[in-house]
Amino acid sequence: MSLSPATPSYSQLVASDEWRQEATEWIEDTVDRLGYRVRGPVTQPRIRPWSTQLVVPTDHGTLWFKAPCAPMRFEPALQQLLARLLPGLVAAPVAVDVVRGWMLTADHGRLLADDDAAAGDDLRDLIGVAARAQRELVAHREELLATGLPDCSPSTIPERFDQLLDALASLPPQLPSHLEAAEADRFRSRRSELVDACAAMEESQFPVTFQHGDLHLKNAYRSSETIRLFDFGDAQWAAAVEVLAVPHAIASQGQDGPSWSELVAEYLGAWDLDHTAFGIAWNASHFTHSVNRAFTWWRSLQSATEEEWQQWGDAPLAHLREMMRP
CATH class of the missing domain: 3.90.1200.10 (Aminoglycoside phosphotransferase (APH), C-terminal lobe)
Incomplete structure (x- = not known):
């Protein structure tokens, strides 16, 4: 267990134009396969050292994209499993990429x-x-x-x-x-x-x-x-x-x-x-x-x-x- 600072850091990576383009392309391809349409710009309201979110307006409501840092990349696969095991208590993601640790979920409301x-x-x-x-x-x-x-x-x-x-x-x-x-x-x-x-x-x-x-x-x-x-x-x-x-x-x-x-x-x-x-x-x-x-x-x-x-x-x-x- 040692600290080996990444170059670039996670927050620098997900703030880059290259990463944003890759994530946006995955979002648009995924939304298209679902039969949805993106209706407006994809925004990035928050970057933390452990995760970032993108907000995706669509004709089926707002979707949220989440990308955790590498040690927490298990989250999409975990939520997908929890939704199967606890269908009344955990909502299934709209889509996941378990390799990259990416996930789209529906807006939860209040x-x-x-x-x-x-x-x-x-x-x-x-x-x-x-x-x-x-x-x-x-x-x-x-x-x-x-x-x-x-x-x-x-x-x-x-x-x-x-x-x-x-x-x-x-x-x-x-x-x-x-x-x-x-x-x-x-x-x-x-x-x-x-x-x-x-x-x-x-x-x-x-x-x-x-x-x-x-x-x-x-x-x-x-x-x-x-x-x-x-x-x-x-x-x-x-x-x-x-x-x-x-x-x-x-x-x-x-x-x-x-x-x-x-x-x-x-x-x-x-x-x-x-x-x-x-x-x-x-x-x-x-x-x-x-x-x-x-x-x-x-x-x-x-x-x-x-x-x-x-x-x-x-x-x-x-x-x-x-x-x-x-």
């Missing part, structure tokens, strides 16, 4: 985050939907991993932890997330606790399954009154309860909305497990999710520019430091 009045109820409902999806996907490990979904199950974490420490220590000192030797030693002093947490997670009544990775109201919408999930670039095969890390952060902000205990009750209701089992797994996730989330951020920045590292590069170490909390 997101759950767009409805302030229903935000509390929507977050509870979203927790229940995510839990039901996880239960359905427990038996589909091999299919999911075959898409390129990262295997971040508890047994893989100690080695990944060691690799992350080495990788962050190798960053140039001027970059965020550079790990100083003294802090690296403090991390290593907690390694045995991490190993114990991984063992506890493996013995937990909660299984290892699909983990969305970034579960919040901007990554879900309603279709025919059913909540559907999207944006799977941060997804992993991991301990089930790690999906609650982002909702926990939201509930901890103290704003109007459901309490953490209400979200946990919703999650446990979908699993039919008790608070004791949850407590064991949740305490273990304090260690496991810290490593897995740091790993996601590390992957997302592999072809970032130095300026992008300055903007987003504190995330890998910041998430890893979560395991150091008392």
